[in-house]
Amino acid sequence: MSKKAIFLDRDGVLIENNTHYYIWKSDQLTFVDDVFENLRKLSERGYLLFIVSNQGGISKGLYSKNDILVLHSELIQTFRQEQIEISEVVFCPHHPEIEKCFCRKPGSLLIEKLIAKYQLSRADSYFIGDSLTDMEAAEKAGIRGIPVVPNQNMYPFISSVLQ
Ligand SMILES: [Mg+2]
Ligand SMILES: [Zn+2]
Numbered sequence: 001m002s003k004k005a006i007f008l009d010r011d012g013v014l015i016e017n018n019t020h021y022y023i024w025k026s027d028q029l030t031f032v033d034d035v036f037e038n039l040r041k042l043s044e045r046g047y048l049l050f051i052v053s054n055q056g057g058i059s060k061g062l063y064s065k066n067d068i069l070v071l072h073s074e075l076i077q078t079f080r081q082e083q084i085e086i087s088e089v090v091f092c093p094h095h096p097e098i099e100k101c102f103c104r105k106p107g108s109l110l111i112e113k114l115i116a117k118y119q120l121s122r123a124d125s126y127f128i129g130d131s132l133t134d135m136e137a138a139e140k141a142g143i144r145g146i147p148v149v150p151n152q153n154m155y156p157f158i159s160s161v162l163q
Contacts, residue, residue: 002119002120002121002124003048003118003119003120003121004046004047004048004120004121004124004125005047005048005049005050005087005114005115005118005120005124005125005126006042006047006048006049006050006125006126006127006128006161007050007051007052007111007114007125007126007127007128007138007143008039008049008050008051008052008127008128008129009051009052009053009105009127009128009129009130009131009134010023010051010052010053010089010091011023011053012032012130012131012150012151013032013128013129013130013148013150013154014031014032014035014051014075015028015029015030015031015032016030016031016032016151017150017151018150018151022057022062022063023071024055024057024062024063024067024068024071025063025067025071026071026074029071029074029075029078032151032152032153032154033152033153034153034154034155035154036079036082036084038153038154038155038158039079039082039084040082040083040084041158041162042158042161042162043084043085045161045162047125047126047161048087048118048120049084049085049086049087050086050087050088050089050090050114051072051075051086051088051089051090052090052091052105052110052111052114052127052137053089053090053091053092054091054092054104054105054133055068055091055092055093056092056093056094056095056096056098056104057095058093058094058095059093059094059095059098059099060095060098065093068091068093072089072091075089076089087118088114090110090113090114091110092104092105092107092110105129105131105133105134105136105137106132106133106134106136106137106140107137107140108137108138108140108141110137111127111137111138111140111141111143112141115141122141122142122143125143125144126138126143126144126145126146126161127141127143127144127145127146128146128148128154128157128158129145129146129147129148130147130148130149130150130151134147135147146158146161
């Protein structure tokens with residue numbers, strides 16, 4: 001049996017990005033309203049949870065890959081304290097003005113790799129994102145996209161998944 005998953009964009013979906021565009025330090029972490037409760041509900045429905053993020057600030061030299069790895073391990077710990085298991089956080093470190101790649105959303109490579117690695121069912125999985133590029137990446141990977149309003153409680157948008 002293949003597993004079902006929720007892919008989540010990070011900035012604007014889990015973490016508020018209305019005051020900082022680039023987020024790489026733990027003191028910049030402000031969680032979007034009800035994010036813990038919403039992710040617990042998704043997890044209780046049997047979805048594995050993944051975070052898929054563009055981090056072009058690495059290519060631009062604004063922060064390092066290690067800064068992001070440290071931040072993501074803190075993020076995983078914070079979610080774990082809230083009884084939420086994030087299976088994996090993946091990110092594209094490239095910026096198109098500096099280096100071309102296939103992993104930056106709207107590319108679907110990061111999603112494809114997770115689908116292969118965890119044997120995920122495309123038909124039963126969703127991508128929750130606040131950008132058109134998130135929805136394009138989902139479409140390319142053959143999974144359904146759920147657009148949400150940036151920095152707002154996602155609950156009204158995920159009700160169809162929770163039914
Ligand atoms: Mg976003
Ligand atoms: Zn990339």
